[in-house]
Amino acid sequence: SLLLLLLLLVFFFSFVSPPIPDHPYPYPRRSLSSSSSSSADPLIDFEKKKNRAVSLNRDLWNTSSSENYYGCSNASKDFLRADVKTHPDRYLLISTSGGLNQQRTGITDAVVAAYILNA
Known part of the structure; x- marks a missing residue:
């Protein structure tokens, strides 16, 4: 019965799994010598790619409604400086979960809240 179950699992997964490619490389390989869009100088190609990456990064954080948000780091004159403490014996307990970026964001939020x- 165990052999029959194993055979049924192999049979089932053979239909569910993706097909095996016919050739060893699933993507066509580029030839280093025959590139129609690149120049003869690799430094020029690097500069073109770097400039393209810089122009793409400028639009990364822009959205159509980004003008509705404003930075909150410009404190008014009523905002107390960090060295002024009114209750130095208070503390704030936080708990974070998730990936490193989520934990970093949680800790930063907790520092601001404290x-x-x-606290």
């Missing part, structure tokens, strides 16, 4: 609460 500052606002004078």
Whole structure:
């Protein structure tokens, strides 16, 4: 019965799995010598790619509604400096989860909340 179950699993997964490619390279290989769009100088190609990457990064964080948001890092004169503490014996306990970026964001938010609460 175990052999029959194993045979049925192999039979099932043979229909569900993607097909095996006919050739060893699933993507066509580029030839280094016959490139119609590149120049003879590799430094010029590098500069073109770098400039293209820089222009793509400028639009990365822009959205159509980005003008509705404003930076909150410009504090008014009423915002107390960091060295002024009214209750130095307070603390804030935080718990983070997720990936490193989520944890970093959570810790940063907690530091800001602790500052606002004078913790």
